[in-house]
Every structure is written in structure tokens, then in C-alpha cells.
Amino acid sequence: ALGPDSYPTRALYGRYLAWAFAQVVAGAPEHVVIRVHRVRAVALAEDEDAGATVRGAGAQTVVLEDGTRLSGLSAVVLAQGHVPVRPGEQEAELGRFADRHGLFYVAPANPADVDLSPIAPGQDVLLRGLGLNFFDYMSLLTQGRGGRFERSGRRLVYRPSGREPRLHAGSRRGIPY
Structure with a gap:
């Protein structure tokens, strides 16, 4: 069960999606035919x-x-999930901007497939968007670099390893989605 200090893992989200699909199939009207391939x-x-x-x-x-x-x-x-895409003009311009200013730019991709080793400890990192990929990157760049959570009373406190970059996050809508 999820508690105040937990979050839904991708595995739990997958189980939820399987449950939701089963509910849709079970509740489908008689005239609807569902075939799974x-x-x-x-x-x-x-x-x-x-x-x-x-x-x-x-x-x-x-x-x-x-x-x-x-x-x-x-x-x-x-x-489709995560599929490789050709960068649009906005992504291409962001890449060119990063090149001109000596920045490391990652085009939209599955975070598990991205080499984050060029990002140095303490380096400023801007994460665009607050969806599922944000949480994957946040985990890879913090816990994935040795940071850990410790319980302090009823709260969890993050203990950095010193190898993390400085994360800055934002969303066009200003909210997670």
C-alpha cells in the first residue's frame, strides 16, 4: 500500500493499468468485441x-x-510508450543552444536509455516537464548516484552522496501531470 512517504513505482503503475484494462473488458457492452493481440x-x-x-x-x-x-x-x-522520434524544430533549437553555450542537452527519450555520466556533481540541470520521466531522471540523478532517504521521526530526509547535480524543474502548466 502507498503511504505518505511512498510513490507509485512503474511496476505498480503497470499492475494498475492491467487492472484498469480488465475492468474495461469486463464492463464492455455485449456488442463490443475485444480481442487481445x-x-x-x-x-x-x-x-x-x-x-x-x-x-x-x-x-x-x-x-x-x-x-x-x-x-x-x-x-x-x-x-506507443517511449519510441525514438526525430527531433522537431524546438528540440533542434534547444540542442543548438546547448552546443553554443557548452551545455549538455538530452532530447526527449526513455531516461533508462540515456547516458547521464557527462553530468558532473553540482552541475545545474534543468528538467523540462513534471511527468513520469521527471521522476525517473530525479531518481537516476539522486539515488542513482548514491543518495539515500533516512527516516527521521515520521518524515523521510534525503541524504545526498555529494555526487548529485543541482536539479531545477519546471512545467509549462506549472503542475505535475
């Missing part, structure tokens, strides 16, 4: 000959890694 989708295309199916939108086909084709779909939900 535990394989990666590799292509998505418009069905050329299916005609309009929903509010003028054409049907779609998803091709799975095992060759299965799911055709005539009126809607497709893309839940």
Missing part, C-alpha cells in the same frame, strides 16, 4: 476500398509483426 503492430494504413465508415473517415488496417492483418477498423488507439 500480444504482438507488436508494425504498420497502419487507410483501407482504400472500405469506404466511409465513421463520420466520413475511412476504415483502417493494422499489420502485426506476425503477419496478421486487422482490417476494417473504425478506430485505432496508438499507445
Whole structure:
């Protein structure tokens, strides 16, 4: 159970998502058919000959890694997780700014796949956004560098190792999401 000094781990979040999906499946109306395909989708295309199916939108086909084709779909939900993306103009400009000023810039990525070793102890680090990746980076740059939490009465107190950078965080909306 989560307490006042704990947070939901990714593993716990995964169990929550599995539970929520099971609730959706169990509560689906009788006319809804749910088929689970535990394989990666590799292509998505418009069905050329299916005609309009929903509010003028054409049907779609998803091709799975095992060759299965799911055709005539009126809607497709893309839940992609962390995927490599080409940087947009904003990310490219941030990268150029960092280069001009001798800063270390990390484009949006899965924090577990990023080499953070160039970040020196005490170095100022700006974390953009307060979503799940923020918490991953915060953990990697603090506890991942030897910092630890100790109980002091009813509170947890962070004890730095001295190898952490100085973290500055912000969000466009000013709140975690």
C-alpha cells in the first residue's frame, strides 16, 4: 500500500493499468468485441476500398509483426510508450543552444536509455516537464548516484552522496501531470 512517504513505482503503475484494462473488458457492452493481440503492430494504413465508415473517415488496417492483418477498423488507439522520434524544430533549437553555450542537452527519450555520466556533481540541470520521466531522471540523478532517504521521526530526509547535480524543474502548466 502507498503511504505518505511512498510513490507509485512503474511496476505498480503497470499492475494498475492491467487492472484498469480488465475492468474495461469486463464492463464492455455485449456488442463490443475485444480481442487481445500480444504482438507488436508494425504498420497502419487507410483501407482504400472500405469506404466511409465513421463520420466520413475511412476504415483502417493494422499489420502485426506476425503477419496478421486487422482490417476494417473504425478506430485505432496508438499507445506507443517511449519510441525514438526525430527531433522537431524546438528540440533542434534547444540542442543548438546547448552546443553554443557548452551545455549538455538530452532530447526527449526513455531516461533508462540515456547516458547521464557527462553530468558532473553540482552541475545545474534543468528538467523540462513534471511527468513520469521527471521522476525517473530525479531518481537516476539522486539515488542513482548514491543518495539515500533516512527516516527521521515520521518524515523521510534525503541524504545526498555529494555526487548529485543541482536539479531545477519546471512545467509549462506549472503542475505535475
